[in-house]
Amino acid sequence: MAYTVIFQPSGRRGEVKAGTTLLEAAQQLGVGLESACGGAGTCGKCKLRIESGFFPKLGITSTPAHLTPPTEEEKQKLEARELQDDYRLACRARVEGDVLVYVPEKSRVAPQVILETGRERAFRLDPAVRKYYLELSPPTLRDPRDDCERLRDGLRAQYGLGGELKIDYAALLSLPEALRRENWKVTVTVWMDREIIAVEPGRKELAYGVAVDVGTTTLAAYLCDLGRGVTVGRKSAMNPQVRYGEDILSRVGYAASRPSGLEEMQNAVVQAVNGLIREMVAEAGISSEEVLDIVLVGNTVMHHILCGLDPRFVGQAPFAPVVKGPLDLRARDLGIEIAPGAKAHLLPLEAAFVGADNVAVLLAEEPYRQEDEIWLIIDIGTNGEVVLGNRRRLLCTSCATGPALEGAQIRFGMRAAPGAIEKVRIDSHTLEVGYKVIGREEWYPEIGHTGARGICGSGIVDAVAEMFRAGVLLPDGRINRRLATSRIRQGEDGQPEFVLAWAPETALGQDITVTQKDVRAVQLAKAALYVGARFLMQKLGVDKVDRIVLAGAFGTYLDRERALMIGMIPDCEPERIVAVGNAAGDGAQIALFDRSKRTEAVQVAQQVEFVETAAEPDFQKHFLAAMAFPHARDAFPHARRMLGLPVLTGDLAGRAGS
Ligand code: FES
Numbered sequence: 001m002a003y004t005v006i007f008q009p010s011g012r013r014g015e016v017k018a019g020t021t022l023l024e025a026a027q028q029l030g031v032g033l034e035s036a037c038g039g040a041g042t043c044g045k046c047k048l049r050i051e052s053g054f055f056p057k058l059g060i061t062s063t064p065a066h067l068t069p070p071t072e073e074e075k076q077k078l079e080a081r082e083l084q085d086d087y088r089l090a091c092r093a094r095v096e097g098d099v100l101v102y103v104p105e106k107s108r109v110a111p112q113v114i115l116e117t118g119r120e121r122a123f124r125l126d127p128a129v130r131k132y133y134l135e136l137s138p139p140t141l142r143d144p145r146d147d148c149e150r151l152r153d154g155l156r157a158q159y160g161l162g163g164e165l166k167i168d169y170a171a172l173l174s175l176p177e178a179l180r181r182e183n184w185k186v187t188v189t190v191w192m193d194r195e196i197i198a199v200e201p202g203r204k205e206l207a208y209g210v211a212v213d214v215g216t217t218t219l220a221a222y223l224c225d226l227g228r229g230v231t232v233g234r235k236s237a238m239n240p241q242v243r244y245g246e247d248i249l250s251r252v253g254y255a256a257s258r259p260s261g262l263e264e265m266q267n268a269v270v271q272a273v274n275g276l277i278r279e280m281v282a283e284a285g286i287s288s289e290e291v292l293d294i295v296l297v298g299n300t301v302m303h304h305i306l307c308g309l310d311p312r313f314v315g316q317a318p319f320a321p322v323v324k325g326p327l328d329l330r331a332r333d334l335g336i337e338i339a340p341g342a343k344a345h346l347l348p349l350e351a352a353f354v355g356a357d358n359v360a361v362l363l364a365e366e367p368y369r370q371e372d373e374i375w376l377i378i379d380i381g382t383n384g385e386v387v388l389g390n391r392r393r394l395l396c397t398s399c400a401t402g403p404a405l406e407g408a409q410i411r412f413g414m415r416a417a418p419g420a421i422e423k424v425r426i427d428s429h430t431l432e433v434g435y436k437v438i439g440r441e442e443w444y445p446e447i448g449h450t451g452a453r454g455i456c457g458s459g460i461v462d463a464v465a466e467m468f469r470a471g472v473l474l475p476d477g478r479i480n481r482r483l484a485t486s487r488i489r490q491g492e493d494g495q496p497e498f499v500l501a502w503a504p505e506t507a508l509g510q511d512i513t514v515t516q517k518d519v520r521a522v523q524l525a526k527a528a529l530y531v532g533a534r535f536l537m538q539k540l541g542v543d544k545v546d547r548i549v550l551a552g553a554f555g556t557y558l559d560r561e562r563a564l565m566i567g568m569i570p571d572c573e574p575e576r577i578v579a580v581g582n583a584a585g586d587g588a589q590i591a592l593f594d595r596s597k598r599t600e601a602v603q604v605a606q607q608v609e610f611v612e613t614a615a616e617p618d619f620q621k622h623f624l625a626a627m628a629f630p631h632a633r634d635a636f637p638h639a640r641r642m643l644g645l646p647v648l649t650g651d652l653a654g655r656a657g658s
Contacts, residue, residue, distance in 0.1 A: 008160025032109030044077035066097025170340035197341035211588035214298035233280035252315035291338035351610030360587025414454030465562035527626035567630030
């Protein structure tokens with residue numbers, strides 16, 4: 001004897017022999033069901049709901065009585081309420097008649113996809129928005145149901161989407177026309193199985209989403225194909241709020257000092273995000289209305305300004321944000337121009353300035369799955385964020401790095417763009433300089449005219465590290481005026497400076513120099529990062545880390561050995577330092593592709609303990625020691641070996657590590 005089994009919402013149907021379990025039926029019909037225990041009845045992951053009644057469209061009468069009665073295992077694994085609502089374990093329930101089965105979200109196995117960022121990051125493809133194609137019957141005098149009810153009934157009957165589905169106002173406005181344009185054939189987009197957010201005439205399969213990392217200085221946006229799980233477009237731009245202040249505190253100050261300050265800044269960033277979306281959809285040949293979901297991440301201040309939330313109280317102790325949890329807002333309420341009914345999801349914040357961007361970094365890197373290794377994740381931006389730990393405990397802090405590492409506040413600083421000096425080498429004997437600019441393969445002096453226009457963030461770190469290695473900089477950061485070279489001279493401010501590139505080599509027609517002030521800005525930034533990391537290590541009770549992850553676009557280009565030489569990161573074997581690019585952008589994309597990551601983000605944000613390092617006793621003392629190259633007290637054996645300096649041993653090293 002064979003019976004019909006239909007699985008919803010996929011609509012897969014087929015005939016199975018009497019006595020087949022629903023898990024076997026699902027496997028035969030290609031329906032992915034969670035079954036961690038392999039069907040032993042012990043994991044409780046394979047829960048399904050049995051529908052009751054006659055379903056004319058599907059031509060089936062389904063009832064829980066068409067299955068064998070619940071077993072002992074089911075009575076243990078299912079809650080009383082679930083048993084009452086006709087939930088069953090697929091691996092225990094055997095078919096004895098026709099059944100219509102609804103597979104809840106949690107029991108579905110979604111396909112695995114891999115984010116293309118150069119690093120393999122596998123996740124389930126299970127976006128928050130899903131499209132359903134419906135063929136409905138038109139209203140008649142005998143069936144005068146309203147359009148909305150007709151749509152909901154169709155979703156229930158054809159895809160088992162139960163419960164009271166809400167409908168967005170914009171979707172409601174488009175409903176009558178959408179239903180009638182193609183003779184009652186429509187594609188409905190449902191958000192989180194809870195709300196109808198778009199209704200389009202005919203069959204529409206493509207769904208897109210956008211992920212945006214709203215950085216203090218840079219915006220990075222990604223256009224994602226939610227059906228295939230691939231990123232199809234990328235764009236970045238300066239955050240236009242830079243004109244209101246370079247760092248987060250000056251943005252908070254601007255919002256506080258003018259009645260329209262917050263609105264101006266919100267408007268500026270939203271318009272920039274819209275611009276990036278417009279460029280990406282134009283290149284992909286789609287319309288912005290086809291973008292049905294957006295995930296945005298940013299530090300606490302960027303998050304607040306983007307949402308139009310008053311950031312003033314984030315800027316003063318005890319640094320309380322307006323809201324810490326995740327937000328699902330209407331994209332249109334924020335002024336974001338995508339599908340009119342689309343939601344904008346903002347990942348949760350951690351604490352103080354450590355915001356949703358750091359949560360996104362954690363989603364991408366998953367230190368919370370690390371069993372034994374201790375990971376140190378440093379997201380280098382205008383505001384640096386540091387996370388330390390593993391599955392057992394995670395600590396985080398933020399460091400006011402300043403914009404020096406992004407090429408700002410440096411006399412010849414510029415963004416990482418063609419013409420920026422990105423790599424530097426200095427001969428310790430002759431003090432002659434070799435350097436490479438972005439956009440050219442050859443190094444100076446291999447090519448005489450380099451067209452250099454300035455120095456980018458990784459270039460300034462390289463330059464400072466090489467100046468120290470070659471003896472141009474003393475351990476306290478002063479430029480050594482005693483060296484006999486024309487490259488060291490007195491600058492306009494009366495302070496010494498070092499000539500990196502002579503005027504004829506450059507596109508500026510003037511020498512490009514590293515000034516004493518530039519060196520100080522790098523020292524401040526590197527000391528802030530190092531002290532942050534070191535305090536977290538102290539709190540966790542470790543004196544070394546197993547892996548250092550450098551996140552942020554800057555981290556990608558940073559020469560890890562030179563970062564170590566100047567003591568920007570704790571001493572570690574250089575092979576154990578990895579650069580992962582814009583992990584915050586990757587995490588935002590992952591949350592776009594896999595809705596379960598949004599729940600995971602909430603758990604992670606709650607798990608991470610925030611440490612206010614600036615409030616630690618002796619902060620100033622530690623900071624001053626960290627200003628020196630590589631450090632005034634800590635041992636730095638790997639860095640010292642690379643610098644050709646004697647490695648501190650015995651008492652000295654013991655004191656250095658304290
Ligand atoms: Fe584990 Fe059914 S597969 S309980």
